[in-house]
Amino acid sequence: MADFTRAAGTEGPWASAGGSCVPAARAAAGGQVVVLPAVTIEDVARLGLPPARATLEPGTGDVVLNVPVNVFADTGPVVRETELLGFPVTIRATPVSFTWTFGDGTTLGPTADPGAPWPAMTTTHTYTTPGTYEVALTTTWTATASVAGLPPEPVPGTVDVATAVGTLTARAGTTVLTR
Known part of the structure; x- marks a missing residue:
């Protein structure tokens, strides 16, 4: 499974943004990235x-x-x-x-x-x-x-x-x- 990332301290559904995942509601907000395990x-x-x-x-x-x-x-x-x-x-x-x-x-x-x-x-x-x-x-x-x-x-x-x-x-x- 590919590693996915997510902006730290965020909630809600995630949206894939290339190699990273961020909450759908804050996809453009940026923030610290967390790498999800494979x-x-x-x-x-x-x-x-x-x-x-x-x-x-x-x-x-x-x-x-x-x-x-x-x-x-x-x-x-x-x-x-x-x-x-x-x-x-x-x-x-x-x-x-x-x-x-x-x-x-x-x-x-x-x-x-x-x-x-x-x-x-x-x-x-x-x-x-x-x-x-x-x-x-x-x-x-x-x-x-x-x-x-x-x-x-x-x-x-x-x-x-x-x-x-x-x-x-x-x-x-x-x-x-x-x-």
Whole structure:
């Protein structure tokens, strides 16, 4: 985020005047300049972003070989309020991509698609070898920051947040539909 400045001791909405911000009502008044802090992606990471809630279907922990397993993430934008060098800061983080690791050497993503519950099944994986596998999800976030009530500005970079989804056991067998 670019540094913004403001005339000291002034109140009210701010107006951008090139590289500085001054109260809109006193934009021409001048005065002492205060430099506003720049928010970095490291600042966003320190505030902490939640891991996505991940779901596996079927959710029993057992899957059948050669039958797709549905995976999806449930997460949305997050707003964090903080203070940086004495200035109020509002961070809005948004998940932009999801990367699934299936424990068998394969991954899905990064994809902007968080997936969906059955019957949509837009993000799936099929195990072809019997075994027990750890499934994990990495959610990539971008952020904007508003310092001292100014309009939000993009924060350069991304933050990755890992979710340990769970363990699946892939077994040979046949599927049977029941009511």
